[in-house]
Amino acid sequence: MMKLYKAFLPAVAAALLLIACGGGKIPQTRYYQLQIPAAPRPAETLAFSAVVQPFRASEMLTQDRIVYRPTPEEVGYYEYHRWAEDPRTAVSRGIVSALEAKGTFQSIAPQDGRTRADFILRGRIERLEEVDYEGGVKVYVSLAAELVDADTTRVVWDGEASENAVVASSDMQTVVESMSQATAAAVQKLAASVDRHMRANPR
Numbered sequence: 001m002m003k004l005y006k007a008f009l010p011a012v013a014a015a016l017l018l019i020a021c022g023g024g025k026i027p028q029t030r031y032y033q034l035q036i037p038a039a040p041r042p043a044e045t046l047a048f049s050a051v052v053q054p055f056r057a058s059e060m061l062t063q064d065r066i067v068y069r070p071t072p073e074e075v076g077y078y079e080y081h082r083w084a085e086d087p088r089t090a091v092s093r094g095i096v097s098a099l100e101a102k103g104t105f106q107s108i109a110p111q112d113g114r115t116r117a118d119f120i121l122r123g124r125i126e127r128l129e130e131v132d133y134e135g136g137v138k139v140y141v142s143l144a145a146e147l148v149d150a151d152t153t154r155v156v157w158d159g160e161a162s163e164n165a166v167v168a169s170s171d172m173q174t175v176v177e178s179m180s181q182a183t184a185a186a187v188q189k190l191a192a193s194v195d196r197h198m199r200a201n202p203r
Helices: 002-021 087-102 172-200
Strands: 030-032 049-052 065-069 076-083 107-110 119-131 138-149 155-166
Touching (some): 065 172, 087 107, 119 172, 155 172
Parallel strands (some): 030 076, 049 119, 065 119
Antiparallel strands (some): 065 076
């Protein structure tokens, strides 16, 4: 036991020295949530129903750490800035709200495995990141989705929407606010495209 203690002691001392040199303070972890404003439901709607599957995302976007890119090839993660809510949940909820606001469907809700509907909307977050290599701080958001006829399983519509914005300040609160605004704009673009298709192609 004494030998093990003596072998372990230098490692403990080194760790304590590192903490002392760094001031002994671990940064506070801060949590953020995408804000996608809801809109009121119109009085008149088209006579269709839809369910929205949870949006998917690439593996680098499925963890809670916020993503940034110092170069086009390098992906970084903020250790102490994290999502309080999975962005996929926020985007899924946002597209439901946006389509409700347009009256595209008589009823639209997240897919629960029980509700039958005329159409199934499924989508993917392609980009949701801070970009630092273009001469300043920017945010990039890119979404893709498709609408499937539930009876025939045929894809009747598909589309993409992208938004980017220059961030006025590099603090994370401002970065996330810009991400929220860009995401909300991309969601509105997708919803508008679905709405145009449904009104131009009634069953």
